[in-house]
Amino acid sequence: MNRSAIIVILALAVAATLSKADSKLPPVGTKVVDPKSGIEYVVIEVPSILDGGTNTTAELAPLTRFAKHRPLEPEATKRLHDGPVIVSSLFEASGRGDWAGNGVEFRGSYLYTIAVTGRSEVVTCETSNDGRVHVVEQRTFLSSRDNLSLSKVDAALALDTLPVDQVHDWTIQGCGIVVTIAQYCGRPDFAGGVALVGAAVESWYRALKEIDGISVRGVLGYFGVEVPDNVDKWASKQLQKIAKRELDAVHVCIQSIEGKSFEITYEQEASGKPLDVSYRNVDGSPISEAEWEILRQANLFLDQNMVPNARCRVGDSWKVWADEVQELFGVAGNGRAEGQILVTRTDNRPNGDWTLKLSGTEVSFRDDHGTVSGKMRIKDGNGLVDASKASVKTLHATATGSLGVLNKKRHAMFFDFVKRLRSEANLRFTLAVDPAPKTAK
Numbered sequence: 001m002n003r004s005a006i007i008v009i010l011a012l013a014v015a016a017t018l019s020k021a022d023s024k025l026p027p028v029g030t031k032v033v034d035p036k037s038g039i040e041y042v043v044i045e046v047p048s049i050l051d052g053g054t055n056t057t058a059e060l061a062p063l064t065r066f067a068k069h070r071p072l073e074p075e076a077t078k079r080l081h082d083g084p085v086i087v088s089s090l091f092e093a094s095g096r097g098d099w100a101g102n103g104v105e106f107r108g109s110y111l112y113t114i115a116v117t118g119r120s121e122v123v124t125c126e127t128s129n130d131g132r133v134h135v136v137e138q139r140t141f142l143s144s145r146d147n148l149s150l151s152k153v154d155a156a157l158a159l160d161t162l163p164v165d166q167v168h169d170w171t172i173q174g175c176g177i178v179v180t181i182a183q184y185c186g187r188p189d190f191a192g193g194v195a196l197v198g199a200a201v202e203s204w205y206r207a208l209k210e211i212d213g214i215s216v217r218g219v220l221g222y223f224g225v226e227v228p229d230n231v232d233k234w235a236s237k238q239l240q241k242i243a244k245r246e247l248d249a250v251h252v253c254i255q256s257i258e259g260k261s262f263e264i265t266y267e268q269e270a271s272g273k274p275l276d277v278s279y280r281n282v283d284g285s286p287i288s289e290a291e292w293e294i295l296r297q298a299n300l301f302l303d304q305n306m307v308p309n310a311r312c313r314v315g316d317s318w319k320v321w322a323d324e325v326q327e328l329f330g331v332a333g334n335g336r337a338e339g340q341i342l343v344t345r346t347d348n349r350p351n352g353d354w355t356l357k358l359s360g361t362e363v364s365f366r367d368d369h370g371t372v373s374g375k376m377r378i379k380d381g382n383g384l385v386d387a388s389k390a391s392v393k394t395l396h397a398t399a400t401g402s403l404g405v406l407n408k409k410r411h412a413m414f415f416d417f418v419k420r421l422r423s424e425a426n427l428r429f430t431l432a433v434d435p436a437p438k439t440a441k
Contacts, residue, residue: 025058032060039064042286061286067296069275070324072268076304077127077135079389084121084436086142087298089330090114090429096152097423108153114146114254114331116294119436123263131271137300138282140261144294146254253290254331262287262295275301299327302433303391306343306356306383310390317344322363328395328431332376335367341378349384356383358397376401376427392433399427 026032030043041060091114098107124136261282268275279295281287287295299305305324312318322329322337329337342359349355358381365374381397402424 025060028058031063039066044286044288059289061288063280063284063286065279065287065292065295067277067279069266069277069299069301070305070321071272072133072275072301073304073308074131074271075310076301077125077133079303079310079391080122080125080135080300081120081389081391081433084119086117086432086434086436087120087327088115088117088430088432088434089297089327090431091330091332092428093332093425094428095423095425109151111149111151112146114144116144116330117142118298120298120300121436122300131268133266133268133275135266135300137264137266137298138261139264139295139298141257141259141294144254144256144258253293256288257291257294260291262298264298264300266300294331297327297330299324302327303389306392306395307354307385307390312345314345314347317342319343325395328397328429329363330429330431332427332429335365335373337363337365339363341381343383348387352387353393354385354387354390356385356395358382358395363399374402381429392431394433395429395431397429399429400424401427 025043028043028045032041032043033039034041040063042063043058044061045058092111093113094109094111096107096109119140119142121138122135123138124134126132126134263280263282265278265280266275267278279287279292302325306320308318308320309316319340320343322339322341325341326337339362341361341363344357344359346355346357358378360378360380362375362377364372364376367373376399378397378399381395383395384393385391386393
């Protein structure tokens with residue numbers, strides 16, 4: 001039996017094991033080939049942090065990832081950068097919300113940031129007379145980090161997270177039954193004692209209801225207790241503990257792509273045909289789901305997509321597909337962006353740079369299964385464009401919305417803790433493209 005036949009049989013065996021919830025994948029490092037697509041996979045270990053402990057799970061990861069983009073214009077390759085550039089994206093989510101559990105509700109303001117910096121260089125650029133395009137880019141992720149800060153934190157009782165009403169009802173009903181039995185048995189003294197217990201429970205229940213939802217300071221004041229100076233510190237510390245559990249689950253994902261280089265190949269058979277894009281790790285290792293969520297946003301042809309007409313004039317407007325400028329959104333939302341953004345060329349800067357205005361619209365994110373994982377409304381935005389090649393220098397946008405998460409164990413997306421704060425976030429996006437510093441020879 002030859003090697004190819006063995007690989008195909010092993011792939012079929014893996015597919016069969018995946019259909020059973022209690023079965024396991026082959027050992028880590030085992031390569032398998034999908035018989036239908038011909039894509040080669042390898043079994044990898046995925047680290048995650050759950051409930052304070054480190055855990056690893058095995059999954060199949062492809063050695064090469066594939067995507068399709070909208071067709072390029074005939075002159076698209078002429079607007080590529082002459083030398084390597086540094087692409088920096090910053091995502092910020094801020095707001096005020098509440099998180100409730102175990103009888104306590106924490107309220108606070110938060111600021112969550114994700115910063116990703118990469119070096120982009122065109123390795124190959126070929127365009128034939130018949131419109132065929134072949135471009136190879138090397139994208140190296142220099143850094144990928146996140147940070148959470150909390151402020152103005154307070155706490156309150158949250159009785160709806162505890163079975164207070166149920167316990168109250170059971171207690172009152174139980175006291176009533178005992179009183180009836182005691183009276184029937186000729187024990188009025190015992191019945192009176194139980195009735196006093198029921199009255200006390202009723203009184204405490206009403207008192208709890210009156211202070212439900214009131215902040216810690218308000219509760220202490222209700223009972224005439226002087227508010228200590230360290231209440232804010234205590235509440236902030238408790239919320240930080242909760243946040244840390246959630247953040248630990250995604251830290252390993254966000255930083256997993258840092259320091260890695262990928263070869264991205266753009267192929268288009270002819271003008272008007274879809275642009276086929278393939279992604280491969282330079283060191284030959286597989287591309288994990290967490291790396292893919294960041295890598296898939298990279299777009300060498302951002303200039304053409306953001307400014308489709310390099311000969312536009314001041315006052316001209318055009319619409320841009322959200323998925324073709326998704327690098328602006330960085331790692332804010334998982335999956336593919338949907339919707340259109342209205343862009344207008346406004347006044348020019350004294351140095352000749354074009355200025356752009358981004359008008360408000362709704363953008364949604366749809367995951368690979370077709371589920372909408374988040375929505376946001378762009379309020380406004382602006383940008384600077386180098387007039388020499390109509391190339392993007394900076395883009396800024398602000399929005400409000402709620403962004404989801406595929407799997408907090410693996411994906412470096414808007415993490416579950418902020419999503420559970422039950423409030424819309426204020427979102428800010430920044431993208432900057434600068435010439436890469438020259439390296440010493």
